[in-house]
Amino acid sequence: MKKSLGAKTLLYPTPVLVIGTYDAGGKPNVMTASWGGICCSQPPCIAVSLRKATHTYGNLCHKKAFTISIPSENFIRQADYFGLTSGREIDKFARTGLTPVRSDRVDAPYVKEFPVVIECKLVRQIELGLHTEFVGEVLDVKANEAVIGSSGMVDILKLKPLIFTPDTQEYYGIGNLVGQAFSIGLKL
Amino acid sequence: MKKSLGAKTLLYPTPVLVIGTYDAGGKPNVMTASWGGICCSQPPCIAVSLRKATHTYGNLCHKKAFTISIPSENFIRQADYFGLTSGREIDKFARTGLTPVRSDRVDAPYVKEFPVVIECKLVRQIELGLHTEFVGEVLDVKANEAVIGSSGMVDILKLKPLIFTPDTQEYYGIGNLVGQAFSIGLKL
Numbered sequence: 117m118k119k120s121l122g123a124k125t126l127l128y129p130t131p132v133l134v135i136g137t138y139d140a141g142g143k144p145n146v147m148t149a150s151w152g153g154i155c156c157s158q159p160p161c162i163a164v165s166l167r168k169a170t171h172t173y174g175n176l177c178h179k180k181a182f183t184i185s186i187p188s189e190n191f192i193r194q195a196d197y198f199g200l201t202s203g204r205e206i207d208k209f210a211r212t213g214l215t216p217v218r219s220d221r222v223d224a225p226y227v228k229e230f231p232v233v234i235e236c237k238l239v240r241q242i243e244l245g246l247h248t249e250f251v252g253e254v255l256d257v258k259a260n261e262a263v264i265g266s267s268g269m270v271d272i273l274k275l276k277p278l279i280f281t282p283d284t285q286e287y288y289g290i291g292n293l294v295g296q297a298f299s300i301g302l303k304l
Numbered sequence: 305m306k307k308s309l310g311a312k313t314l315l316y317p318t319p320v321l322v323i324g325t326y327d328a329g330g331k332p333n334v335m336t337a338s339w340g341g342i343c344c345s346q347p348p349c350i351a352v353s354l355r356k357a358t359h360t361y362g363n364l365c366h367k368k369a370f371t372i373s374i375p376s377e378n379f380i381r382q383a384d385y386f387g388l389t390s391g392r393e394i395d396k397f398a399r400t401g402l403t404p405v406r407s408d409r410v411d412a413p414y415v416k417e418f419p420v421v422i423e424c425k426l427v428r429q430i431e432l433g434l435h436t437e438f439v440g441e442v443l444d445v446k447a448n449e450a451v452i453g454s455s456g457m458v459d460i461l462k463l464k465p466l467i468f469t470p471d472t473q474e475y476y477g478i479g480n481l482v483g484q485a486f487s488i489g490l491k492l
Binding site: 117118119120121122123124125126127128129130131133150151152153154155156157158159160161162163165167184186189192193194195196197198199200211212232233234240242244245246247249251253254255256257258259260261264265267269270271272273275277278279280281282283284285286287288289290291292293294295296297298299300301302303304 | 305306307308309310311312313314315316317318319321338339340341342343344345346347348349350351353355372374377380381382383384385386387388399400420421422428430432433434435437439441442443444445446447448449452453455457458459460461463465466467468469470471472473474475476477478479480481482483484485486487488489490491492
């Protein structure tokens with residue numbers, strides 16, 4: 117028997133995405149968002165949803181470009197801080213001591229110290245209600261050598277991304293490998 | 305120094321979502337998708353992206369309703385199987401022995417044995433390329449008592465959702481609690 121929890125934004129897992137943009141004056145800003153995900157394979161696209169009230173919303177409308185920097189567990193404080201404050205009032209890079217790097221693909225900054233960054237040009241902007249969904253075409257993904265495994269692909273156990281729980285508002289780490297996709301289901 | 309991995313659909317984490325729909329004849333089907341996420345808080349909306357080639361795509365266009373059943377780790381084989389086969393050729397519920405339950409909120413079935421289900425009515429359909437993004441308004445979320453914690457909210461450590469890695473195509477489990485959101489960042 118299932119218990120009704122109501123009409124809520126619940127999903128497991130949700131990501132912790134640090135969105136990088138420049139404002140009209142060229143000042144870099146970052147904010148943390150968990151409403152988002154991959155939305156198309158060809159062209160490769162990722163969607164992130166933002167409230168109009170955010171500084172990033174205005175920056176994104178203006179610059180039509182953003183990055184997603186993925187923090188590892190050891191940057192949990194900085195990632196959380198990026199979601200607690202507004203770039204209108206504070207220079208979040210200066211406050212955290214992290215370093216903005218200008219993307220070589222889009223007009224947006226990313227966080228140098230974070231191990232994976234995704235560089236996106238804005239291709240769609242969809243008004244849904246409190247949030248606007250921004251669809252970015254991925255022009256490049258860059259990763260620190262330290263999180264790349266022997267296969268040449270990102271090793272999620274080295275990356276150690278954060279996972280956000282929408283209801284309890286907590287961050288969790290990544291667990292163990294439990295199976296190979298498109299394979300383990302063959303042995304039902 | 306970061307290494308370029310190219311223009312790829314990479315994001316960490318991505319979810320494992322089992323999408324439930326009825327076909328025109330009322331036959332229940334499920335497929336597994338990892339391209340999706342929460343996209344709006346008010347109204348509460350979740351987006352999932354599907355290829356036109358899938359049976360679910362046609363069902364969703366027809367019925368304008370879907371559910372998302374979230375498998376726990378112990379259903380990894382069934383969840384993977386749901387992404388390996390097409391409902392056009394096979395009755396996936398019969399093959400796996402899992403039970404379709406008609407949602408009391410939308411014209412779509414969910415997987416009885418999976419611990420969390422999200423019931424959505426289709427509100428937007430956005431053509432992005434190979435994938436079409438379907439935005440569903442969440443009408444209810446239901447969870448087994450066994451995954452609800454003392455707070456009355458879902459305990460992700462009891463739920464044990466799967467996490468999919470797009471490049472290495474593996475499933476991972478959830479890790480440990482690493483911090484409280486909107487709090488740990490105050491202590492920079």
